[in-house]
Amino acid sequence: MKYLLRLTKLNLSALLSGFRTRGKDGREAKRARNRLTVYIILAVCALMMSASYSAILAMAGQELGNMLILPTIMSLAASVLTVFSAMMRARSMLFQNRDYDFLMALPIPKKAVAGARLLAFYAIDLVFALAVMLPCGIFYAIYAQPAWPFYALFLPAVLLLPVIPIAVGGLIGTLFSALFARSRARNIINMVLQFIFLLGIVILQFGSAQFTENLHAAAGNIGAQAAGIYPFADWFARGFFGGQWLYMLAYLSVTLAIGAAFIFVVIRAFSRICSLLGAQPKAGKFAMSAQKSGHVLSALYKREWKRYLNCPVYVLNTLGGSLLLLVGAVFLVIYRDIVLGLAAECGLSGFIAPALALLSGWFTMLSATTTASVSLEGKTLWLSKSLPIRAATWLTAKLLLGFTVSGATATATALFVGIGLGLAPADFALVFLLPLALGYAGNVFGLWLNLKNPKFDWRNETEVVKQSMPTMIIALGSMALCALAVAALAILGPLALIAFAALCALLAILTHASVMKNAEGWRNGM
């Protein structure tokens, strides 16, 4: 038990090391404080979002006379988030190889090592569950005014909620990784499978939903669908919120059984899985042949691409949203008559293009690869600093990757939507140029943020790709910017968006010039 607790403390300490200021010099301490501030803001935003959904569902539930749709839907949302998160992190956190050799060589029981990783794994998903369920619980208490058992059981219920999704997500993530551990194409296969899974979740959620003006009917439909997709959400809601003991016992039994089975399998197969996932593709037989020469910038650009494609979480985090948007655009074009008809009924025909432009712009900005590209140099930074490479060229290659990714998705979406919906030239230009401008801005600001807040001592790429301050700021900032644009659009009309795009592009150009001018200084200071 002492080893388990010590190792868990060590794992959690490593996760939180980015926020600590003790033992760090002025600049690092400041970065740690900034990072913590951003995470707190994000947590507050997540809580507010969860609270908004909870409030809407609570009101709908009260009108429908069925308050259980609130915990059913919110627990499904928390579970989906947890499954996805566990899938993405199974390999990098549960079965990572970085300190595996070191720990296995120590006189520590293997089950303590595996158990500690499981606990740290669970702790992260518990945070997601709390963020979603706390507001849900509060609104349920206010609207449903349940009896006292609800208050006693709420916290244990939330503690139990992530168990099944972790087991499912952890299993899927591990299976996928194991299946393709020795394949040279494993990264690409991993990315494609994760994207298909994500797409599946989105389609399941919205594919059969009835779009009606009646919120109550919609809430009722979604609640029934949630219970159908994931019956455990229904049992959870009925048991811990509805006070139905049989459902609570059923949920408890299933959770404990699945959780115990997962823990048993992980601990028993821990060494085998770690070895298998640490396996490298089979060594080939290389025969020397004539090599081709290239230029410095193209060499750096190619290297950035290879780095990008080698990291599934990097690709999915930047491209996932844009690809989903593209899929959404496909559906929009397929159902164009329904969409255009609805818009005409509501008097919103003139807002289709601006809305599409803003949505595409938001996702394009979110696809900025530069928020992590400097940090991802990691321990290899010495190469960029010791080789005869201008810092400006080094940074330009990173920006080029970002522009390629965001430009490609913005262009594809604009072309598809523009041609599919038959947009007028002015509308087409808006749907094309606004996302390009925001994509450019996102990548430039992302790079600037990463230069100000680099993190080179990461243990796995997820720390810098998904959890870094620059990524969080761009995620929040893009939302805030687009919200401002929506307000401007509502007040001033579509022309406001053109001014908005121009302003973003101008600020980005100035930032770009400043970054390039001080490029050597930035790199020397790392």
Add this chain to the structure above:
Amino acid sequence: MLKIQNLTKIYGKSFTAVDNLTLRVAPGDIFGFIGHNGAGKTTTLRCVAGILEYESGEIFINGIPLAEDPLACKRVMRYIPDNPDLYEHLKGIAYLNFLADIYGLDAQTRTSRIAKYADAFEMTARLGDSIGAMSHGMKQKMAVIGALIGAPKLLLLDEPFVGLDPIAAHTLKQIMRDMTNNGAAILFSTHILEVAEKLCNKVAIIQKGKLIVAGDMETVRGDVSLEELFLELSENRA
């Protein structure tokens, strides 16, 4: 080839890793740089390689001040660290081609140099593998090959023989001798004093950031072995 004048590097606000170091490495020198753990060897090498900024002093490479024209300095030197942290997502051949592009090597030159050094270190068959899949020793060989294909005039090596098998270590020593016979200069740090004694014509001993002694191997060593000298100096300073 390399002139270090009054180099001082301080970490944080109080830890002086290198204290007023002055050193010269001439063309044709294989200069051994020895000292205890934490003496300042790696810090000195990283400052010269342009990786670390330093508080005071000057570094000249081939007569060019590093602070004023780092790019020109980096074109003629290569640095090989003790831990070969390379681009693990690249295959060996892709890594070497990347470096060759940075050095500006034409197709024919890079092909012949890559073939020459990959054969010398018996790595040709493994160039198609991902660097992440290679063992520590193979990565070390990749780092060495990557440095050599640029034909540097100044080679900085930090504990280069750690992780190399005996054949590769012998090959590296031979290459070092050939390079310096052709006018290049080498500064390398090592804990293996026997290697330094046999390989180097000059040696410098650093302790707690300060240069204790530097010069021709025979002059510095005198009648004792390098190990005996090092131990004696360590006792005196303690």
